[in-house]
Amino acid sequence: MDELEAIKVTFFQECEELLADLEGGLLAMEEGAGDLETVNAVFRAVHSIKGGAGAFGLEPLVRFAHVFETLLDAVRSGAVPNTVELAAVLLRASDILADHVSAARGLGDVDMGASAAMAAELETWTDPNASPAAAAPVAVEDAAPAPAPVVDADDAIDDDGLGFVFVPQTISVEAQAADTDLIPANVWTVSIRPKSDLYRKANETALLLRELNRLGPITATLDDSAMPPLEELDPEAAYVTWSVRLETEDDETAIREVFEFVDGDCELEITRGEAPIAAVLTSLLTVAEAPAIVEPPAELAPVEIAALAPVAEITPVAPAAKPAAPAAPTPKATQVEVPGPGQSVIRVDPERIDRLIDLVGELVINQAMLAQRVGEYGIAPSSNLAMGLDELEQLTREIQDSVMAIRAQPVKSVFQRMPRLVREVANMTGKQARLVMDGENTEVDKTVIERLSDPITHMLRNAIDHGLENPEERKAAGKNPEGVVRLAALHRSGRIVIEVSDDGKGINRERVLSIAVKKGLIAPDLQLTDEEIDNLIFLPGFSTADKISDVSGRGVGMDVVKRSVQALGGRISITSRPGQGSTFTLSLPLTLAVLDGMVVDVAGETLVVPLAAIVESLRPKPEEVRPLGPVGSVLAVRDSFVPLIDVGRTLGYRDTSPHPCEGVVLLVEGEDGSRAALVADAIHGQRQVVIKSLEQNYQQVEGVAAATILGDGRVALILDVDATINLRRREGGAPRPTEPTLIAAE
Amino acid sequence: MPQASTISVLVVDDQLTMRALIRNALQQIGFKDIREAPDGEEALKNLLAKPANLVISDFNMPKMDGLALLRAVRSHPPIRQTAFVMLTGRADRELVQRAVQFGVNNYCVKPFTVQGLREKIEQVFGQLT
Numbered sequence: 001m002d003e004l005e006a007i008k009v010t011f012f013q014e015c016e017e018l019l020a021d022l023e024g025g026l027l028a029m030e031e032g033a034g035d036l037e038t039v040n041a042v043f044r045a046v047h048s049i050k051g052g053a054g055a056f057g058l059e060p061l062v063r064f065a066h067v068f069e070t071l072l073d074a075v076r077s078g079a080v081p082n083t084v085e086l087a088a089v090l091l092r093a094s095d096i097l098a099d100h101v102s103a104a105r106g107l108g109d110v111d112m113g114a115s116a117a118m119a120a121e122l123e124t125w126t127d128p129n130a131s132p133a134a135a136a137p138v139a140v141e142d143a144a145p146a147p148a149p150v151v152d153a154d155d156a157i158d159d160d161g162l163g164f165v166f167v168p169q170t171i172s173v174e175a176q177a178a179d180t181d182l183i184p185a186n187v188w189t190v191s192i193r194p195k196s197d198l199y200r201k202a203n204e205t206a207l208l209l210r211e212l213n214r215l216g217p218i219t220a221t222l223d224d225s226a227m228p229p230l231e232e233l234d235p236e237a238a239y240v241t242w243s244v245r246l247e248t249e250d251d252e253t254a255i256r257e258v259f260e261f262v263d264g265d266c267e268l269e270i271t272r273g274e275a276p277i278a279a280v281l282t283s284l285l286t287v288a289e290a291p292a293i294v295e296p297p298a299e300l301a302p303v304e305i306a307a308l309a310p311v312a313e314i315t316p317v318a319p320a321a322k323p324a325a326p327a328a329p330t331p332k333a334t335q336v337e338v339p340g341p342g343q344s345v346i347r348v349d350p351e352r353i354d355r356l357i358d359l360v361g362e363l364v365i366n367q368a369m370l371a372q373r374v375g376e377y378g379i380a381p382s383s384n385l386a387m388g389l390d391e392l393e394q395l396t397r398e399i400q401d402s403v404m405a406i407r408a409q410p411v412k413s414v415f416q417r418m419p420r421l422v423r424e425v426a427n428m429t430g431k432q433a434r435l436v437m438d439g440e441n442t443e444v445d446k447t448v449i450e451r452l453s454d455p456i457t458h459m460l461r462n463a464i465d466h467g468l469e470n471p472e473e474r475k476a477a478g479k480n481p482e483g484v485v486r487l488a489a490l491h492r493s494g495r496i497v498i499e500v501s502d503d504g505k506g507i508n509r510e511r512v513l514s515i516a517v518k519k520g521l522i523a524p525d526l527q528l529t530d531e532e533i534d535n536l537i538f539l540p541g542f543s544t545a546d547k548i549s550d551v552s553g554r555g556v557g558m559d560v561v562k563r564s565v566q567a568l569g570g571r572i573s574i575t576s577r578p579g580q581g582s583t584f585t586l587s588l589p590l591t592l593a594v595l596d597g598m599v600v601d602v603a604g605e606t607l608v609v610p611l612a613a614i615v616e617s618l619r620p621k622p623e624e625v626r627p628l629g630p631v632g633s634v635l636a637v638r639d640s641f642v643p644l645i646d647v648g649r650t651l652g653y654r655d656t657s658p659h660p661c662e663g664v665v666l667l668v669e670g671e672d673g674s675r676a677a678l679v680a681d682a683i684h685g686q687r688q689v690v691i692k693s694l695e696q697n698y699q700q701v702e703g704v705a706a707a708t709i710l711g712d713g714r715v716a717l718i719l720d721v722d723a724t725i726n727l728r729r730r731e732g733g734a735p736r737p738t739e740p741t742l743i744a745a746e
Numbered sequence: 747m748p749q750a751s752t753i754s755v756l757v758v759d760d761q762l763t764m765r766a767l768i769r770n771a772l773q774q775i776g777f778k779d780i781r782e783a784p785d786g787e788e789a790l791k792n793l794l795a796k797p798a799n800l801v802i803s804d805f806n807m808p809k810m811d812g813l814a815l816l817r818a819v820r821s822h823p824p825i826r827q828t829a830f831v832m833l834t835g836r837a838d839r840e841l842v843q844r845a846v847q848f849g850v851n852n853y854c855v856k857p858f859t860v861q862g863l864r865e866k867i868e869q870v871f872g873q874l875t
Contacts, residue, residue, distance in 0.1 A: 010763050041808070044760070044807075047835070048761045048763075052761060054856060168852040176797075
């Protein structure tokens with residue numbers, strides 16, 4: 001039973017993939033790109049879900065999938081026209097199918113009413129008159145009678161509801177053995193194509209064949225088709241190819257050894273088995289084209305040839321064998337994705353990869369420790385030891401990158417859930433929305449992927465609910481009643497950027513401002529730039545919806561989204577152009593496993609400041625530091641002042657700050673663009689560190705993002721730049737939505 | 747009476763779930779030598795590299811479907827004697843008819859039980875021990 005449960009888990013995993021394929025195919029059909037291959041793939045997805053569900057006795061899922069499949073089969077056979085309207089219905093049906101899968105998995109319920117209604121709708125498509133006389137594609141009455149062998153009725157099997165007589169063809173293992181004895185399994189095909197050099201060096205093919213014969217019985221065939229007419233023949237050139245069928249108990253190495261002395265002087269191909277697969281397929285194609293032999297139903301033959309042809313196309317064929325390759329019709333060759341031989345997919349338990357990444361993390365730390373020791377012992381950088389360590393460092397980096405690449409996944413897995421969301425939200429809000437996706441293959445670490453879903457969901461909901469206008473409003477504004485929501489992913493400077501944009505009305509700044517003032521979020525007389533006003537929507541307690549709709553107002557505001565994004569080391573912002581739409585931009589680190597950081601000393605402690613947050617580091621001059629208020633001070637950086645923050649004090653390492661001029665100042669920029677100058681005692685350098693979660697190992701500490709282990713084995717804290725800036729804000733004055741840099745006005 | 751453990755089987759289905767289920771059923775019947783292939787193309791390569799006594803194949807698969815695989819097997823001398831059992835859906839009467847034309851040994855309607863599959867195989871090989 002345990003094993004069956006395990007298979008069931010596999011089934012549900014596979015369902016996820018199948019549902020994604022289904023939706024992808026249906027979306028293609030909705031856009032009018034529904035060729036036969038797509039329809040087939042869509043059919044296969046539903047068929048597979050039904051098949052697996054049947055095996056596990058998941059009845060409601062089977063029933064719904066069956067109705068769905070029946071319609072798709074009719075589309076496949078052309079009985080039901082493949083239209084855009086149909087695709088829209090099928091998409092809704094796929095949503096319900098997904099619900100059924102979730103329900104079967106014990107996650108959520110199916111609206112049985114909606115399911116029954118959809119099933120009925122699907123049935124009307126299959127059979128508009130619901131009359132049994134309608135031309136159902138699966139009807140078999142007209143089919144040519146099967147040339148079933150004449151048998152006694154008693155032997156016949158008729159227990160499968162297929163309703164016809166079938167007699168199993170018995171066969172004995174001995175018969176098979178006898179048959180295969182004729183052509184033993186240890187058959188090799190050796191193709192030898194000597195170059196002229198072979199003869200020039202006084203070698204001879206006959207000797208090679210004699211050597212091969214020592215390994216076992218051979219049958220040699222000479223292919224002289226490349227031989228030119230006598231008048232064009234170059235007497236010193238080589239034209240022929242030998243094809244040798246060899247039976248031997250020896251392995252490939254033994255065969256290769258025969259050719260040791262002519263290495264490079266002849267083209268050699270050794271294949272196990274009777275002949276290369278291309279030749280098999282050639283004969284197959286001949287079979288398919290010769291109806292006298294197998295008599296396949298005429299209309300089916302071309303399809304199957306097309307399905308076979310790409311196989312021949314990609315099979316590596318020796319140059320000598322090329323003339324034999326079929327010039328078969330390959331209308332679909334370019335559309336069929338055929339992985340090369342041996343190019344298979346391995347399913348690995350993610351935990352194993354996580355473990356590997358942890359171990360590589362340890363390796364990085366260990367390597368750093370070694371490097372530090374070597375430095376401490378004063379070993380010359382040019383010494384063999386130090387150079388070996390450098391190589392180790394490089395290798396470690398490469399291993400780390402490669403391991404991270406294993407866990408990297410395209411954002412597709414998150415994106416593919418979004419079309420359904422857009423459909424649902426659009427339906428609920430009475431808007432027309434079309435989702436355009438871009439960069440689905442952008443890769444990012446699995447740990448980040450898992451956390452992309454929520455913010456994207458919120459941004460999309462927001463874009464449709466608040467961004468897009470009603471179809472009427474859009475028409476009045478001279479726009480297409482169908483709004484376009486664009487979801488895009490891209491890599492930008494070592495981060496992943498997700499953009500959600502709409503072509504709606506843009507943010508109503510006046511209203512945003514008045515709400516923010518009314519709710520006491522900002523001072524009424526505060527002067528803000530357009531961009532600052534737009535970003536007010538991320539303030540805690542802000543909600544622009546007149547009525548809390550079921551869509552955007554699910555108890556989570558954009559402020560929560562922003563906080564969760566920031567917790568991941570990400571930033572989120574919005575830009576808007578009135579009447580033209582808004583764009584949410586979300587950027588996240590590519591991985592949550594490693595971080596490029598600057599290692600600094602503060603009050604005898606070692607801290608790591610994320611490199612991404614650092615704008616520059618500088619040594620301030622005394623005249624650049626100015627006091628502000630009783631405890632604070634600001635630093636003049638070129639034409640602006642930024643608040644000075646002593647990290648040692650915010651983290652409680654010391655009570656009195658040293659003068660900033662005695663140390664180093666790191667100019668940092670928070671996620672919201674606000675700047676601050678962090679005072680540290682010394683800078684050690686830049687390093688890639690492995691992130692160890694504080695929450696998992698201890699608890700959350702304000703101002704600290706995580707921890708890491710340094711080369712000397714000590715634990716160092718990774719600074720949370722935003723929290724540090726916010727901590728100081730709370731101490732030093734009224735909260736402001738965005739900390740505007742103080743312009744030097746005096 | 748052939749021994750199930752001495753019969754080599756190649757299971758062909760594009761769905762991992764179905765392959766696992768068939769493998770599981772075959773193991774319960776007593777088969778030991780079980781191989782898998784995700785489509786007809788891979789199955790054919792697999793068989794040519796190492797013949798099997800029995801192929802249990804799904805019909806609807808990408809690249810090369812079960813029927814094409816059956817034809818490929820039957821038209822290639824070293825493996826043409828391979829016993830071939832086609833898995834079909836309930837509505838696939840026409841498919842079975844065509845499979846008969848191409849020399850299928852038996853068919854099995856999905857979903858099947860272990861006993862059902864066993865009977866289908868026994869109809870081909872005789873009672874298994």
